[in-house]
Amino acid sequence: MKTKVDFPTINQKDPDGRRPDGSSYRVLVVDDSMFVTKQIGQILTSEGFEVVATAGDGEQGVEKYKELFPNVDLVTMDITMPKMDGVTALEKIMEFDKNAKVVMISALGKQDLxxxxxxxxxKNYIVKPLDRTKVLERVVSSLQ
Amino acid sequence: MNLELVMSDYLDPNNEELLKDFFGEAQSQVDVLEQNVLVLENDPTNKDAVDEIFRAAHTLKGGSATVQMFELAEFTHGVEDTLDEIRSGSVSLTGPLVDVLLQSIDVVKAMLEERLAGRVYDKDVQPLKDTLKSFLPGAAKGAAKASAKKAPPKSVAKAVSKSTASVKGLTEYEVLELKEAASGRRVHRVSVSFDEANPMNSVGGIQVFAALKALGTVLKTIPEFDRLYEDSYWPVVDYFCLLDKDLDTVTKKCTIREVTTSVEILEVGEDSADTVKVSEAPKVAAPVPASVSAVKSSPADAEPEVVAPAVEEESMEKVLDRREAEHKKSNAANSGSILRVDSKRIDNLLNLVSETVINKATFNQISTHFGEILGDLQSTSLGYKDKLKELFDRFPQYVDEVQKGKSVKELKKEINEEFAKLFTAFDPVEGRLKSTVGIFRGTSQNLGRIIGELHEGVLRIRMVPIAQIFSRFPRLVRDLSKTLNKKINLVIEGEETELDKSVIEDLLDPLIHCVRNSIDHGIESPENRLAAGKSEEGRVVMAARNEGNMIIIEIGDDGRGIDVEAVKKKAIDKGLIHPSKVLSDVEAFNLIFEAGFSTAASITNISGRGVGLDVVRKQIEKLNGNVSIWSERGKGTKFTIKLPLTLAIIQGLLVRVGTEVYAIPITSVVDSHRIKPSEIKIIDNYEVFNVRKDVISLLRLNRLFGIPSDEGNGYHYVVVVGSGDKKMGLIVDSLIGEEDVVIKPLKDRYTASPGIAGATILGDGKVSLIIDVSQLLDLGMRNERLERQRRESRTR
Known part of the structure; x- marks a missing residue:
């Protein structure tokens, strides 16, 4: 486009969610709260990540991960969930793929978990309430 | 405070969608809370219910903190604390605690309502919080114990002594031990300070530990690993490790934003430089208890259980008012709300839509075929005509030849040879046309099937389980039974039955009325029940089920039943019926649905709200349904509500009046008859006719709607319509038949047409009006009553 020549772009920074080759990092969001799922989704997609799938409980999360593997780069995992909690799901995922990158999403007061x-x-954890900088920073650092 | 002002960066005003989701989800969490608290009340050992409650409260807390509704987050946090104790088993669930929990849920609801309205809940919740806290173990024994629970003094003391030791660095023995473990490799001390402001400041130690583990081997930590694992904050942690990576990488990996403040790596050498380093900065003091426990240890309240008895004292009116107000508010909130649909249903629709697309392609093909056939037909017919013309042209020649002596037989043969083709000229075209028509029929049948399924599929999208409203009743029943001092066991059946969303929304009110009626007037007090030889506990059953394309909802109780005589007396007093009128039981039952016949005011004299059941009937009829009642003295009462599955489409009986076609909702059609004009009798200036034992007044639709039609000829068709006990015969010119009609509302100045509920478009594109039976009945009844009054006043 012409404007690119006329005006230097100020935002030289590439979106965090893209690999150097331009493809998106693929994220699986596991959370029983649709609200949180959506929120994480919005934050991540705004930075170029691709939310490849979401799951509503740990069991589903593990299943989805196995299904997607190796086309998934990162998992965000809620800790308190029905059926199978996040820690168990994490364990299952790590068993399956020891290089899995999982970021835990936790509420206050779950230090032990x-x-x-x-x-x-x-790889890391994020304490709720979630906000944009926090989520991006933790996710990006976990991918490096 | 303005809602928009308190939103965090990504929750800008344009992110209303997310907020909407939050509210939607919060609502369902509150429902989960309430339901499970009630489950627990009956079964305090139900572990699943406790987990569910805890999870719901937890999610609610997290969500509300995210959208920065701090009053909500803080309050739920308090509730969660109490729930945590219940979960861990240190507090058992008692009656008063259930009351307080329910009260707290109400506060949460109120907070959500306020937020939804763009305000912030401003009432003082401290007393309730204190009450909640008073249930926590140790609350009675004072704050000291509460804090002690989180950070036992013993361990603190130990930690102090231990950490002072470590301040001076490693003992010689420890250094030796390290060296031995390192087996010749260089040991590094990674000293990391942590940010206390981090909300999970006690996790950092482990986080860095995990990070370091990935970069080498961690031999030892100060404080020890077990201590790191405890829930306490350590300002500085030393890790002694064998590193596989260079120091820069390690520093980078150990620097975690908002968690660590500084990272220092030193090699553990003979001269113990590190020892000096640490001793000059004696940072490691006693472990600071995590901030959470500090908050918890705030002084316990002095007035426990103040709120609990208050609930009991609350009068029934209040409970009901509150319920109703709450319900109205939630209704307002729900309008235009989000509908969650099982993705399978959408997939199904998509599948059907793609089938119609294929279907359309087939139709395109057929259309081309038809075009081709038409072309063929035209050219064939041209050839045919040419040949025919030739035949005609040849005639003179043939006649000549015959005259010249050619035998007829020969001539015939000649003509046959020449023109036999004429007979079969159209055969190929006909063949092709036949096959194409066959395909056309098949495809159109297919389309019909797909559209039928599509229609059903779209309707199913709007279908929601009735559990959505049934689930509110346990709480309602509980509150009512407490205020009325009756023991009631609510049984809910068929809650998975599905209904159109719009129907569900309008159904709650009538159901509440019915249940309230059953509990207030139906179920007797425990003493009376025992005296009547029944079990102390009354039973209210709410059941829903499908019957054809109708939904049947029953609300039954095993109470005292309806006193027919009392109803009759009351009806006569109120001037609803004539004293001489003979009433069947069913008719008497149905009288309680009359306007102005508020059951509460009279029959039982129990003080109540006196909400007339006429509201129930009105509402249900608005939904194109009907409600009937059955009762047996001393055995109980049962309301039966019949509803169409959806509001959008009804089964209609099409009738013709003059040139107009009307649709009568089949649900209100009782039967239809063909009568001779001589069977119509006149009573009180009204046309009536006898059906079995009943006398039914007649209404001529042509006169009512002012349609010119021939009234004199032969037979009349009468459609008997009715709702409840009222019946009326509509005289029409002919019956056309039953059909599914799609209701389209009348707009603008036609909205207030009495007797007309809407319009529909028939298969041939004509518009047909849908008759509103209950309005017609009212119209007829009113006329009748006015007429009677006028006559009575005249005769006097």
């Missing part, structure tokens, strides 16, 4: 998850191989 967060610690357990980190030791089980979670």
């Amino acid at each position: 967060v610690k357990q998850s980190l030791l089980l191989g979670a």
